[in-house]
Amino acid sequence: MSEAAAMHAGHAESYESPLTPESWGKLGMWVFLVGDAMSFGTLLAGYGGIRYGSADWPKPYEVLGIWLTAGMTFLLIVSSVWMVKGLAAIQRNDYAAFRKFIGLTILGGVIFLSCQAYEWNKLIFHEGLGFTSNPYGASLFGTTFFIITGFHGMHVTGGVIYLLCIWLRGMTGAYSANNYNSVEIAGLYWHFVDLVWIMVFTFVYLI
C-alpha cells in the first residue's frame, strides 16, 4: 500500500515516514526525545564535572534523603506501567480501561509533582538549601540540584497536561483500535520522563 501510494507523485502527503511507517508523529516525537535526552545528558555531565571538581561537595543521600525520592521513583515506574496498560486497552477498544489507566497515569504524575513540591519546600524553608548557598558545603550543590530536578519537574508538568489532553480527547471517542497513534506518542514522552528520572535519581540522589 505504501509503495503504491508513493508511486502517485501527485500525492506527496501520502508518503510514509521511513522509520515509523504507522505515523510521522512518532518519528517526530523520537527526534524531539533524542534532543531532549541531550539536554538532560548535558545537565548531568555538567553536574558530574562540577561535583568532581569540588572539594566540599555534600553527600547527597545524607543531605537530601533518599526514601521520599525512592518512593517517587517507584511511583513513576508504576505510572509507566499504567500508561502501557492504557495503550493496550485502547488497542483492543476497551474504552473504560483506557480512561481508567490514563487517568491513573495522570494521577501518578500529579502525586509525583506534589512530592517534589513537598521536598523542595522542606529543603528550602526548613533546611536552608538555597539556589546559591546552603549550610552543607559547595554552593553549586543547590544550584545543580534545583536546575536538574526543576527541569525534570517541568517535564512531568508538561506530561501531565499532555496526558490530560489525551484523556479528554479520549472521552469524546477520538481514539480506537484503529486510531491509537496519538496515545502511543504521548506514551513515548511519558516513558522518557520516567527514564530520565531513573538517571536523575541515580546521579543526584544515590551516588
Place this chain on the structure above:
Amino acid sequence: MAEHHSESLYMTIFYYLLALTILEIIAALPNYATWLKASLLIAMAVGKASLVAMFFMHLRFERLTLGVIAFTPLVICVFLVFMLTPDLGAIAHKTTVPAQHTTGAKH
C-alpha cells in the same frame, strides 16, 4: 502497524524495574569505595533505562535505525564527559585543600 504487546510482558518488565530499584538502594546505603559504588549504580540505572526504552517505548519492536538514533545521545554524552576531563584535571584545589584540612584537624 505496530503489533500489540502482551500485558504479561509489561508486568515482567515492571518486576525487573522494581527489583533493580531495590538493588540500587541497597547498593547506595553502605559506605564503600566511591568508584565501585558509582559504577554499580550507573550500571543498574543504564539497565533500568534500557528496559524502559526497549519495552515500554517499544524500541525492541521498531526498526533498527530508530534504535540507533535513540542510542546516539548516550554516546554523545559519554563523549561529552571525556571532553570535560581536561578541565577537571586543571582544578588544583581538588587535591590540595582536603589534604590540608585533614592534617590541620589532626594536629
